[in-house]
Amino acid sequence: MIPVSRPSIGIEELNEIKKVFETGWLGLGSTVFEFENTLKEYLGRRHVIAVNTGTTALHIALDALGIGENDEVIVPSLTFCASIQVITALRAMPVFCEINQATLNIDIKDVKKKITSRTKAIMPVHYCGTSCDMDALLDIGKEKNIIIVEDAAHAFGSSYKGKKIGSFGDVTCFSFDPIKNITCGEGGAVVLENDEFAEKIRRKRILGIDKDTWHRYRNERSWFYEVTTQGYRYHMSNINAAIGIAQFKKLDLFIQRKKEIVQRYNDAFENIDGIKVLSWNLKETAPFTYIIRVLNNKREDLIEVLKEKGVGTGIHYIPNHLQPFFKHFATSLPVTEKLGEEILTLPLYYDMTDVQVSTVIEAVSSFFNRE
Ligand SMILES: Cc1ncc(COP(=O)(O)O)c(C=O)c1O
Secondary structure, eight states: OBOSOOOOOOHHHHHHHHHHHHHTOOSSSHHHHHHHHHHHHHHTOSEEEEESOHHHHHHHHHHHTTOOTTOEEEEESSSOHHHHHHHHHTTOEEEEEOBOTTTOOBOHHHHHHHOOTTEEEEOOBOGGGOOOOHHHHHHHHHHHTOEEEEEOTTOTTOEETTEETTSSSSEEEEEOOTTSSSOOSSOEEEEESOHHHHHHHHHHHBTTBOSOHHHHHTTOOOSOOOBOSOOOBOBOOHHHHHHHHHHHTTHHHHHHHHHHHHHHHHHHHTTOTTEEEOOOOTTTOOOOOEEEEEOTTOHHHHHHHHHHTTBOOBOSOOOGGGSGGGGGGOOOOHHHHHHHHHEEEEOOOTTOOHHHHHHHHHHHHHHHHTO
16 A cells, blocks of 8 residues: 655664664753754744644644633634644634635635634644745734744745745744654644743743753753743653754755655646646645545545555545534634545655556546546
């Protein structure tokens, strides 16, 4: 079976982990600091705070920004449930908004309609790695005093108008889970410029402990500490950072290969009736997943046929306003609901061979050709 996704990991990652083992310091320490500095340099940003998942990056960012009970956060419904869980965890309200059909990214017109006096943040998701219209969102944010917290889980390595995602804007959150553009095994990062928020996030990621962080970066533990705020055990470990350091060195290779695969898929699928390919800007996008829209209620049949041919598929995602736990916040989102029934994720990962790519193309094409 060709899986939808898989990490590309090997001896380089093991060698970095070995170095951590040799220090005897597995938790938050100098390797995390090194990983953060690597990303700081890459993004040209003042603060990169590494945490243990993309979910906790989003949670801790919203928490440090003071988002809480009855505050509203505008977020697309078509995203991983993590984006919504972090909002409800703070007892804030997710306000679901529409997406546009070409990119599956947040619909700016609908965002504007959904702003109220309680809107404290907007959380765009850079779907499949394609950047949202950040100029429009940051303008709205400035005008209305609303913070833009980017869920950039899909978009490490992507750019917007020549600027790397994470190199500008208010707050950017990345995920380094096993299938992301680079992985730490599990991991995430909050990236921002503001010193005050960065300090809060740093403290919150390690149980609200104030004094200890700099000692830990030197793999030391000081005996004195103060707990000064609500915090969580969300920090990244040296082991996970070691994987990230090895992965980062391969980022350009990963992006280049995945772009080639996306281009082959696009060329093959663009002219098939019954499929719509998304709009890609491969100059700027580090592709995360490859999603097609399957029209005319054919998705279930296609999934079955692909399975028989050894091609794995996925659905990213089921709209959150249709999920039982979030139905309290549901609203009418016809575009999202239609897209939610059409989207299908095809295999895309660095180690996919040309033969495997051809197998996927052939399996999809023959399904529609026999119609
Ligand atoms: C859009 C989006 N947001 C947030 C997350 C959460 O990231 P993590 O899995 O690292 O917690 C993911 C992960 O799949 C995601 O796809």
